[in-house]
Structure formats: structure tokens, C-alpha cells
Amino acid sequence: MGGAITLLEDEGVPASSDYDFQRWLWRNHPRPWQLREMSREWEAFPSNPLFSILLPVCHPEPTFLAAALESVLNQVYPNWQLCVWLDGPQAVKVQRLLEAYSKLDDRIKVGQGGVRCHISHASNQALGTADGDFIALLDQDDIYPPHALYRIAEHLSCHPEHDFVYSDETNLDDKEKLCRPFFKPDWSPDYFNSIMYTCHLQVFRRSFIDKVGGFRERYEGSQDWDLVLRLTEKTNAIGHVSDILYYWRIHSGSTAKEGSEAKPYAKDAAIRAISEAIERRGEPGIVRAAPRAPGCYEVRYNLVAPGRVSILIPFRDQADVLDRCLQSINSSELPEDCELVLVDNVSSDPSTKRVLDKWSEVFGSQMTLLSWSHPFNYARLHNDVVPECAGKYLVFLNNDTEVLSTDWLSALMEYAQKPRVGAVGGLLMYPDQTIQHAGVLLGLGGAASHAYRGSSLEHMDYFNRARLTGNFLSICTACMMCRKDVFSEVGGFDECFSHNYNDVDFCLKLHSAGYWNVYLPYVQLIHHESKTRGSEESSDDIERFSNEFNLLRKRWLKEIENDPFYNIHLTRDFEDFRIKDPCYYKAIPSQKLY
Numbered sequence: 001m002g003g004a005i006t007l008l009e010d011e012g013v014p015a016s017s018d019y020d021f022q023r024w025l026w027r028n029h030p031r032p033w034q035l036r037e038m039s040r041e042w043e044a045f046p047s048n049p050l051f052s053i054l055l056p057v058c059h060p061e062p063t064f065l066a067a068a069l070e071s072v073l074n075q076v077y078p079n080w081q082l083c084v085w086l087d088g089p090q091a092v093k094v095q096r097l098l099e100a101y102s103k104l105d106d107r108i109k110v111g112q113g114g115v116r117c118h119i120s121h122a123s124n125q126a127l128g129t130a131d132g133d134f135i136a137l138l139d140q141d142d143i144y145p146p147h148a149l150y151r152i153a154e155h156l157s158c159h160p161e162h163d164f165v166y167s168d169e170t171n172l173d174d175k176e177k178l179c180r181p182f183f184k185p186d187w188s189p190d191y192f193n194s195i196m197y198t199c200h201l202q203v204f205r206r207s208f209i210d211k212v213g214g215f216r217e218r219y220e221g222s223q224d225w226d227l228v229l230r231l232t233e234k235t236n237a238i239g240h241v242s243d244i245l246y247y248w249r250i251h252s253g254s255t256a257k258e259g260s261e262a263k264p265y266a267k268d269a270a271i272r273a274i275s276e277a278i279e280r281r282g283e284p285g286i287v288r289a290a291p292r293a294p295g296c297y298e299v300r301y302n303l304v305a306p307g308r309v310s311i312l313i314p315f316r317d318q319a320d321v322l323d324r325c326l327q328s329i330n331s332s333e334l335p336e337d338c339e340l341v342l343v344d345n346v347s348s349d350p351s352t353k354r355v356l357d358k359w360s361e362v363f364g365s366q367m368t369l370l371s372w373s374h375p376f377n378y379a380r381l382h383n384d385v386v387p388e389c390a391g392k393y394l395v396f397l398n399n400d401t402e403v404l405s406t407d408w409l410s411a412l413m414e415y416a417q418k419p420r421v422g423a424v425g426g427l428l429m430y431p432d433q434t435i436q437h438a439g440v441l442l443g444l445g446g447a448a449s450h451a452y453r454g455s456s457l458e459h460m461d462y463f464n465r466a467r468l469t470g471n472f473l474s475i476c477t478a479c480m481m482c483r484k485d486v487f488s489e490v491g492g493f494d495e496c497f498s499h500n501y502n503d504v505d506f507c508l509k510l511h512s513a514g515y516w517n518v519y520l521p522y523v524q525l526i527h528h529e530s531k532t533r534g535s536e537e538s539s540d541d542i543e544r545f546s547n548e549f550n551l552l553r554k555r556w557l558k559e560i561e562n563d564p565f566y567n568i569h570l571t572r573d574f575e576d577f578r579i580k581d582p583c584y585y586k587a588i589p590s591q592k593l594y
Contacts, residue, residue, distance in 0.1 A: 021181050021579060023579075025178060029145070029244075035147060038076040038147055042077050042154075045154065048079050049079065050131060050132035051080045051134050051135075051153075052131060052135050053081070054083050054137055055082060055083065056085050056087055056123050057090065057140050062094055064140065065140050065141070067141075068139075069098075071143040071145070071247075075144065077147075081131060084098060084102075085112070085123070085126035086098070086110070086112035087113060088113055088116030089114075098110045118217070120220055123137075133206050133207075134203050134204065134205055135204045135206050137203075137224065141249045142200070143246075144201070144247075145246075148201055151167070151241050152167070152201070152203050155239055155241050159237075162238065162239035163204070163235040163237045164202070164205070164208070164239070165238075166198040166202050166238075167201040168182060168184050168243060168246075169244060169245070169247070170244050170247060171248050171249070173250050179250075181244060183567035185197075185566065186564035188470055188471040190469050190470055190471050191470035192229075192232075194296050194469050195463065195468055196225040197463065200248055201245045202228070208234055211234055212227065212230040212231050218272075219273055221269050222272075225269075229274065242568050267289065271289075278301070284301070284304070285299055285300050285301035288300070290468055291467075296464055296467070296468055298468075298469065299469065300411070301417075302414075303414060305417040306337070306417070307337070308337040308393070309338045309409055309413070310393070310395065310484075311397055312341045312397065313326075314343040314345055315399040316345045316347050317347045317351075318352075319349060319351040319352040321399055322355055325397070325399050326359045328525075334366075338409070340363055340366055341385060342356070343372050343381060345374075376499075378497075378498060378499060378502050379497055380498070382492065383492045386488075392484060393484065395479070395480070395481045396477040396480045396481075396503075398478040398527065401528070402525060402526040404524040405522060405523050408479075412481040421517075422507065422510030423474075423475045423515075423517045423518070424480065424482070424518045424519075425481070425523070426519070426520050426523025427466070427519075427525070429524065429525070430454075430527065431528055433456070433457055434454055434457070435450075435454065437451075437476040438450065438451040438461075438465070438466040439466075439475065439519040440474035441565075442473050442556070443562075443563055444573075445572075447501065448474065448560070452575055454575070461577070465577065472518075473508060474507035477503035477506075479523070479525050482510070486515065489513065492506070496548070500544075500545055500548040505552060505555065568580075
């Protein structure tokens with residue numbers, strides 16, 4: 001589209017009120033001289049794939065369509081073809097526009113159907129005219145920035161094994177200004193089952209699209225989602241280019257502006273596509289609209305591999321805290337095959353015994369009391385106790401938690417039963433209903449911190465990361481489930497992390513072993529912990545924390561510097577997914593996470 005997109009005014013004043021994003025654009029979008037360099041550099045790539053861009057057209061706004069066509073012509077990487085398919089008769093102005101562009105550049109191919117058959121059919125017809133080894137998608141009212149295909153070609157030169165590549169994206173408002181950027185995580189299969197987050201820009205190896213049968217009719221509105229669900233069952237060679245390579249236009253009737261309300265049929269198609277996908281994978285369940293997240297979904301799986309659950313609760317006195325925790329467990333739905341393993345770390349208060357006697361009568365043989373008389377070491381305590389547990393599933397639960405979700409155990413088990421899953425955790429809240437944990441992000445504060453810590457539940461979070469099921473490198477052990485065999489496989493907790501980061505290190509071992517760690521927003525607990533805990537600690541506490549902090553960095557520096565479920569363009573200074581500003585550095589204080 002040439003120079004029609006406004007990034008910043010010449011004097012550096014932001015062109016929109018989204019100041020952080022405008023600064024990001026100013027720093028990161030290529031300047032004209034950089035684009036000129038790119039137009040020469042691509043020839044040195046080890047391979048120069050031909051990209052066939054599919055553009056199905058149905059009654060577009062001519063000016064928007066012209067902008068889309070211009071954005072393809074303006075690509076600095078020239079090895080492309082544009083495969084346009086008109087879905088039935090179109091306005092004369094549109095016909096003439098496309099005829100003119102096809103004469104202007106022979107890389108533009110235009111075909112037309114006699115009747116309207118909708119987008120899946122039109123996309124397949126466009127695909128039938130494509131010659132490229134890779135297929136890219138473009139909507140009729142959207143725009144590629146000039147360096148889009150260059151970045152994808154560059155990525156494929158470095159990762160020729162990738163069969164599917166996607167990029168970050170942003171919206172384009174009615175004043176031609178860029179807004180609401182989406183800096184995405186790398187491939188996150190459970191997040192993808194909740195939200196179609198890869199949708200712009202997407203590039204597929206042609207042979208894999210053919211293998212899965214192209215776009216399916218009856219999935220209009222969610223046809224891309226259905227395609228990716230099927231394609232990622234055939235390959236795990238998935239790449240993510242963390243750069244904004246797609247402008248999704250906001251206008252009346254677009255999904256970008258109206259959400260799922262713009263295309264109500266898309267909801268039924270999405271539920272059908274996800275439901276069929278989990279059935280194909282042998283993971284049957286129910287797919288439903290996610291509460292408080294329009295256009296997103298929640299998958300509840302059937303329990304096909306139930307087993308005994310061991311809930312481990314270490315404590316030292318604090319009888320009232322323990323009493324509240326056990327009361328909440330008793331009020332929830334406990335499976336018959338469940339044991340509570342309470343681990344007493346040298347309690348001395350007589351009231352603690354009274355609480356234990358009370359709940360021993362309630363739970364009977366389901367409750368076991370063990371004594372552990374060593375100096376406190378969270379990792380060692382659990383490593384010593386786990387062999388005593390009879391459960392197939394282990395639940396690590398802090399004594400200062402209060403369960404709110406009645407079906408919390410079955411919900412956790414739905415995911416923990418899967419061979420591909422390591423640890424599963426839920427949403428932890430402070431007593432004032434602000435968030436304590438919605439997944440762990442690596443790199444924050446120099447090591448790790450909890451997503452949205454201290455934020456209100458009503459806060460409109462970043463593309464529903466706190467409201468949707470998703471994958472994280474780590475889950476908090478204040479409430480975490482995993483299979484006992486998986487715990488043993490990775491060697492349990494590292495006892496060098498006696499107080500801090502033992503769960504982060506454990507989850508990173510799971511991730512390194514090929515397991516996915518999962519966060520569930522609908523498993524909710526109160527964590528009765530002070531937000532300012534640790535502000536008055538001894539010199540020994542501070543030294544121990546520093547040692548464990550440094551050990552985590554030494555062992556997992558790669559993950560700390562680039563968490564695949566975060567994004568390199570998002571801040572390490574705050575927990576709310578704001579854009580990183582290299583001109584500002586104020587790391588969040590080193591702190592305990594629990």
C-alpha cells in the first residue's frame with residue numbers, strides 16, 4: 001500500500017494514542033533503506049521458495065481490495081504469485097479492478113466461479129491454480145507489510161524443515177493507523193484449541209495442505225482453524241516469526257471489529273472443528289464457548305484414564321489455615337479413589353492436633369498423617385513423601401489454599417491423564433480476588449514471575465491468556481497435578497531449590513522431556529498469602545533466595561531469555577503483557593512467587 005499506512009509523524013510524535021505500540025513500530029518496522037537492502041539480500045538465501053498467495057474474493061469494498069493487491073505488489077521478496085478466485089459474480093468495478101491488476105503483473109492469476117459457493121470452495125479453487133511449494137493466505141480487505149514474505153522466506157532458509165509458519169499481527173483502523181498488536185506465543189496446542197491465534201499471517205507447505213484435503217466446506221468462518229487443526233496432526237514442524245507481518249483491517253462487519261458477532265455461523269463451525277479434532281486424536285470431550293472470552297472456546301475432556309489421586313498437603317501448625325483448606329476440599333467433589341496425605345513438619349500447637357482429629361473423623365481412611373521432622377525443604381519433603389503415596393496422580397497443594405471449584409480434581413485430571421501432558425494447574429487468587437497466578441512467565445524479574453500477578457479478574461487481559469486454557473513453561477505448585485510416573489521420570493524436585501523456584505525447575509524438566517504444562521482458568525482457588533510476603537526476611541533468607549535465583553538462571557538461561565509461551569517483544573518488567581520498551585528498564589524486584 002506504499003506510504004499510506006501511518007506509523008509515526010516525522011517529528012516522532014505518536015500517530016495514535018497507543019504510545020507504546022507506536023514506539024515499537026518506530027523502532028522495529030523497516031525503513032525504506034532497509035527495505036531496499038532486503039530487496040537485494042533475498043537472493044543470498046539458501047532457498048527462494050515460491051509463495052502462492054490465496055485470495056478468495058466475494059463482494060469486497062473496492063478500495064480495500066486495491067490496498068490488498070498493492071500490498072502484495074509492494075513485497076520486497078519477489079518470488080510470489082497471487083491466486084485470486086472470485087466467488088461467483090462480482091460488481092463491475094471489482095471485475096475491472098482485478099482485470100487491470102492481472103494485466104499489470106503476470107504473477108497475478110484471476111479465476112472465477114459461476115455461482116457463489118462460499119470461502120472454503122473459493123479457497124480450494126484458488127489453491128488449484130497455485131504453483132508454489134508454500135501457500136500463504138490473504139483476506140480481501142487486509143494488508144501485508146512490504147517485508148512480510150521476506151521474513152517468512154528468511155525463516156524458512158533457517159528452518160527448512162518447517163511445514164507451517166505463522167507471524168504476529170496487528171489491526172488497521174478506519175484512519176489507516178495500526179493498533180492492538182498481537183505478539184503471540186510459539187506453538188501452544190492447548191491455547192490453540194481455545195483461540196485461533198495463528199490466523200495472520202499463515203504459510204503452509206503445499207504438500208501438507210494436499211495431504212489433509214485442503215479447506216473443508218461447512219466450516220466457513222472457521223475454515224482456517226479447521227485446516228490448522230488437521231494439519232498439525234500430521235506435523236509438529238511449526239515455526240513462529242515474532243514480527244508483525246499482517247495488518248487485519250477493522251471495519252463494519254469485520255471479525256476484527258465485531259468479533260464472533262460479525263459471523264455467528266463461525267461459532268458453530270469452530271465448535272464442530274475442535275470437537276472433531278479431539279475425537280480424531282482419541283481425546284473425546286465437550287467443546288463450549290468460553291465464558292467472558294467472546295469467540296473463544298473451552299474443551300472439557302472425558303475421563304478415560306481415571307486413577308487414584310494423592311493430595312499432598314505439607315503444614316506446620318497454623319491450625320486455622322489448615323482447617324479452612326480441608327473444609328474447602330471436603331466441600332468439593334472428591335472421587336472415591338482419593339487419599340489426602342497430610343505431612344506434618346514439626347507442629348507443636350495443641351490446636352493443630354484438634355483440627356487433625358476433627359478431619360480424621362470426617363475423611364476416615366482417605367486421610368493419612370505423616371511426620372517429617374527435618375529442617376524445611378519443600379523439594380526434599382515431597383521427594384521423601386511421594387514414594388509413600390498410592391496415587392496414580394499427585395496433587396501438590398499448599399495448606400494456605402482454599403478450593404473454589406467443586407470439580408477441581410476431575411478438571412485437572414482431564415489434562416493430567418494425557419500422555420503428552422506434564423503438570424496441570426489452575427487460577428490462584430489472593431483473598432481480595434486479584435490474581436496471584438495465571439501461569440508462570442520466564443524472564444520476568446530476571447528469573448520468573450506469575451502472569452497477571454496483582455491484576456483484577458475484571459482486567460481485560462492480553463488476548464484472553466488468563467481466561468483461556470493454555471500452555472506455559474511452568475505452573476505453580478500451590479496447586480499442581482501430575483502423574484506419579486512422570487514425577488519419577490524427571491527425578492522429582494531438585495533439592496537445591498529448597499524454598500524457591502522448585503516448581504519452575506521441575507516444570508522445565510518436564511518441558512525438556514517433551515511434556516506440555518497446562519494452565520486451566522476454570523480451576524480456581526484462593527491462595528491466602530500476603531502480596532508483600534518476604535519484605536522482612538532475614539539475611540539467611542535473602543542469601544538462600546539469591547543462590548536459588550542464580551542457580552535457576554545458570555541452568556535455564558535459554559528459557560529465561562526467550563520463553564516460547566511469551567514473546568520477545570513483551571516486557572520483562574511487568575506481569576501484564578505490555579510491550580517491551582528498551583528505553584525503560586526497571587526490573588520487578590526479585591521475589592518469592594508463593
